[in-house]
Amino acid sequence: MIDIFKPETLDILLNTTTFSNGDELSFNLGVSSNMNRTGAHSGALDPSNGMFWSWQSGYINFKIEGISPSCLTRKNKFQFHIGGYQAPHNTLRRITFILNKQTTQLSINLDGFFEDTKLALENQIMVPGAKANELATKFLNTLTIIE
Amino acid sequence: MSKTIKFSLCSVLIILCSSFLVLKNKTLIFDYPEYWPKPHYDFSKLSMSENEFQLGRQLFYDPILSKDQSISCASCHLQATGFTHVDHDLSHGIEGRIGRRNSMALMNLAWNTSFMWDGGVNHIELQALAPISSKNEMDSSLKEVVDKLNTSRKYKSLFYNSYQDSLVTGQKTLLALTQFIVMLNSYNSKYDKFIRNEDIDIFTQQEKNGLIIFKKNCASCHTEPLFTNNEFHNNGLKLDPYIKDYGRMQITNNPEDSLKFKVPTLRNIQFTPPYMHDGRFETLKAVITHYSSGISHSTTLSERLKNNLDLTHKEKVDLLVFLRTLTDTDFLFNNRFSYPYIN
Numbered sequence: 001m002i003d004i005f006k007p008e009t010l011d012i013l014l015n016t017t018t019f020s021n022g023d024e025l026s027f028n029l030g031v032s033s034n035m036n037r038t039g040a041h042s043g044a045l046d047p048s049n050g051m052f053w054s055w056q057s058g059y060i061n062f063k064i065e066g067i068s069p070s071c072l073t074r075k076n077k078f079q080f081h082i083g084g085y086q087a088p089h090n091t092l093r094r095i096t097f098i099l100n101k102q103t104t105q106l107s108i109n110l111d112g113f114f115e116d117t118k119l120a121l122e123n124q125i126m127v128p129g130a131k132a133n134e135l136a137t138k139f140l141n142t143l144t145i146i147e
Numbered sequence: 148m149s150k151t152i153k154f155s156l157c158s159v160l161i162i163l164c165s166s167f168l169v170l171k172n173k174t175l176i177f178d179y180p181e182y183w184p185k186p187h188y189d190f191s192k193l194s195m196s197e198n199e200f201q202l203g204r205q206l207f208y209d210p211i212l213s214k215d216q217s218i219s220c221a222s223c224h225l226q227a228t229g230f231t232h233v234d235h236d237l238s239h240g241i242e243g244r245i246g247r248r249n250s251m252a253l254m255n256l257a258w259n260t261s262f263m264w265d266g267g268v269n270h271i272e273l274q275a276l277a278p279i280s281s282k283n284e285m286d287s288s289l290k291e292v293v294d295k296l297n298t299s300r301k302y303k304s305l306f307y308n309s310y311q312d313s314l315v316t317g318q319k320t321l322l323a324l325t326q327f328i329v330m331l332n333s334y335n336s337k338y339d340k341f342i343r344n345e346d347i348d349i350f351t352q353q354e355k356n357g358l359i360i361f362k363k364n365c366a367s368c369h370t371e372p373l374f375t376n377n378e379f380h381n382n383g384l385k386l387d388p389y390i391k392d393y394g395r396m397q398i399t400n401n402p403e404d405s406l407k408f409k410v411p412t413l414r415n416i417q418f419t420p421p422y423m424h425d426g427r428f429e430t431l432k433a434v435i436t437h438y439s440s441g442i443s444h445s446t447t448l449s450e451r452l453k454n455n456l457d458l459t460h461k462e463k464v465d466l467l468v469f470l471r472t473l474t475d476t477d478f479l480f481n482n483r484f485s486y487p488y489i490n
Contacts, residue, residue, distance in 0.1 A: 039271070039272035040317070040321040040322060040325075042316060042318040046318050048288075048290045049317070
C-alpha cells in the first residue's frame with residue numbers, strides 16, 4: 001500500500017531482479033475481484049487500513065483528497081475514493097511498461113489526473129460505478145517511467 | 148442427535164496440534180442437520196477453536212467496539228429475541244442516534260450469500276465493519292477498535308490464546324467476531340422435530356394446515372429449511388416517504404432492484420418483532436394481513452405476490468400458528484451464546 005505522506009511506502013525497490021532491454025514491468029493498480037469477494041484479509045489488505053468500504057463491501061483502490069477553491073463544498077474539499085470490482089465497473093487497472101534501461105523509476109504526476117477534471121462539477125466520488133470507472137482510467141495518465 | 152452431521156476443519160487442526168500450547172483448545176464442531184444444504188461460507192480462515200469462539204463472544208458483548216464505549220453488538224442483537232432488537236422499529240446507536248433500518252435477527256449465517264437488508268455486505272467476515280463505522284451505530288472505525296484492543300491486557304492475552312500472537316489486527320478482530328456469529332445455528336424448533344419425525348404427534352392438525360398454506364404461498368421466497376432463498380424481492384411494502392429506502396437499488400444502481408430487500412429467515416419469527424426492514428409491523432397478524440390483502444402494487448413487485456392471497460380467517464390463523472412452530476428455545480436459551488461472565 002502506497003501512501004504519499006509516508007515516504008517509506010514510496011520505495012518499492014526491485015533491485016534484486018535484473019532487467020534487460022525490452023522487458024516488461026507490469027502490475028495491478030488496485031485489488032483483484034477475487035480478493036474483494038473473499039472476506040477479511042491481512043497486511044496491506046487489512047480492512048483497518050481505511051481502504052475498505054463498510055456499507056458496500058469492496059476495496060478502495062486509490063484515494064485522492066484535498067482542497068481546492070473551485071470546489072463549492074464544505075471547506076472546499078474534494079474526495080475521490082475509487083474502487084468497485086463488479087463488471088461492468090471493475091476499477092482494477094493492469095499497468096505495463098516496456099523497460100529500456102537498467103535503472104528506471106516509476107513516477108506519479110497528479111497533473112495527469114486533474115488536467116481535465118472540473119473540480120467545480122466533480123468533487124465527490126465515493127461509490128463504485130461508471131464515474132469511478134472513468135476516473136480509474138484517468139489515473140493511468142499520472143504514471144510514467146523515468147529512465 | 149442421529150440426524151445431525153458433524154463438520155469440522157481438519158486442515159487447520161494439523162497445524163494447531165503440533166503445538167502443545169493449544170491442546171487445551173477444544174475444537175469446535177459446526178453442527179447442522181444432514182438434509183440441509185452445505186454452508187455457503189468457506190471456514191478456512193477460522194481456527195475453529197474454543198479460544199477463538201470465546202474471544203469473538205467477548206467482542207460481541209463488549210461496548211469497547213463503539214466510540215464512547217456505550218454500545219455493543221448485543222445492544223441491537225439480543226439472544227432472547229433471536230439476536231435482534233425488539234423495542235425499536237429503527238435501530239438505536241450511540242447517543243441515542245437512530246439508524247435507518249430495523250435490526251436483523253442473527254442465525255444460520257453460514258448459509259447467507261449476502262448480508263444486510265440490501266445485501267451490501269458480500270461476506271460474513273466483513274459484516275462487523277458496517278456497524279463499527281456507521282455514524283448512527285457505533286461511530287468508530289476498525290482502526291480505532293484495533294488500537295483500543297492493543298492497549299488492553301485482557302484482549303492481548305485472549306488474542307494470544309487464539310492466534311499465538313498478541314498483536315491485534317483488523318483481520319483477526321473480524322475473524323474472531325465471525326467465529327462467534329457463525330456458530331449461532333438454529334435447527335431444533337418444533338417444526339424441525341416434525342420434519343425429522345422425532346415425534347410423530349408433535350404437530351397439531353392446525354399446524355399441519357398452516358404448513359400447507361405456507362408451502363403454497365410463502366415458501367417460494369422463505370424456502371425451507373433455512374426459510375430464505377437468499378434472493379431480493381419487492382414484497383409489496385409501500386415506500387416510506389420519510390426514510391426513502393429503495394433497498395437493493397442503492398447497491399446495484401439498477402432501477403429493476405428498486406424496493407427489493409433481502410428475503411429474511413422466518414426462524415424464531417415469533418420473538419423478533421417488529422417486522423420488515425423498517426420495522427413497520429408490530430405483530431405477525433399484521434404481516435399476514437399485509438400479504439393477504441395489503442400488497443402495494445409497483446413495477447418491481449414480485450410476480451408471486453401480484454394476486455392477493457385472499458386467505459380466509461381460518462387460514463390466516465393456521466398460518467400464524469405454523470409460524471410459531473419455528474421457535475427454537477434450545478437456541479434462544481443456549482448458554483454458550485449468552486453474555487460471557489468471565490474474569
